[in-house]
Amino acid sequence: MWSITKIFRFETAHRISNYIGACRNIHGHSYQLQVSISRNNFNEDDMVMDFKDLKKIVQKNIIAHLDHVLLLKKNPENIAKYSQDNSPILWMEYEPTAERILDWIRLKLLQVLPNYVELKKLTLFETSTGFVEWENDFRNSFEDRQLSKEKWEIK
Numbered sequence: 574m575w576s577i578t579k580i581f582r583f584e585t586a587h588r589i590s591n592y593i594g595a596c597r598n599i600h601g602h603s604y605q606l607q608v609s610i611s612r613n614n615f616n617e618d619d620m621v622m623d624f625k626d627l628k629k630i631v632q633k634n635i636i637a638h639l640d641h642v643l644l645l646k647k648n649p650e651n652i653a654k655y656s657q658d659n660s661p662i663l664w665m666e667y668e669p670t671a672e673r674i675l676d677w678i679r680l681k682l683l684q685v686l687p688n689y690v691e692l693k694k695l696t697l698f699e700t701s702t703g704f705v706e707w708e709n710d711f712r713n714s715f716e717d718r719q720l721s722k723e724k725w726e727i728k
């Protein structure tokens with residue numbers, strides 16, 4: 574199995590509203606995202622996938638939605654405090670922990686990546702010392718894509 578990885582950066586603010594400590598306050602991180610996709614063979618250009626094509630997909634579907642945006646869980650407290658704010662807000666179903674942000678990214682990428690590649694691994698650095706990873710075990714790959722498509726179609 575071959576894989577390629579592309580690295581992205583984005584600046585995003587969040588607050589973890591149920592957190593006991595400073596992460597309850599709105600604060601920002603310079604996130605680093607690593608996206609790895611895999612394939613058994615090469616395409617007619619002798620590539621797993623053109624880095625530029627992977628970049629376009631991730632920029633359009635992920636980075637454009639997260640960069641310089643405030644991530645908030647859609648709960649009554651956050652709605653009351655921040656919904657009148659002029660900042661761009663991405664309202665999330667869950668607290669915007671690194672884990673949940675990466676899961677949001679994973680579900681979106683499963684929906685938009687071309688069928689000839691598999692999403693292999695995702696790594697999200699929230700700080701220079703803390704990161705979360707997801708790795709495909711390839712057992713439920715097809716089912717994951719179907720579920721992801723259904724989830725996004727509902728919204």
Ligand SMILES: Nc1nc2c(c(=O)[nH]1)N=C([C@H](O)[C@H](O)COP(=O)(O)OP(=O)(O)OP(=O)(O)O)CN2
Pocket residue numbers: 589596669670671672699700702703
């Ligand atoms: N498992 C998780 N733990 C924490 C998350 C998270 O998303 N997942 N998030 C936070 C805070 O939002 C923030 O990221 C602070 O994290 P921390 O690594 O503690 O940041 P520091 O700058 O203090 O890191 P040091 O290396 O200790 O200086 C908290 N936890």
Ligand SMILES: [Zn+2]
Pocket residue numbers: 587596600601602
């Ligand atoms: Zn944080």
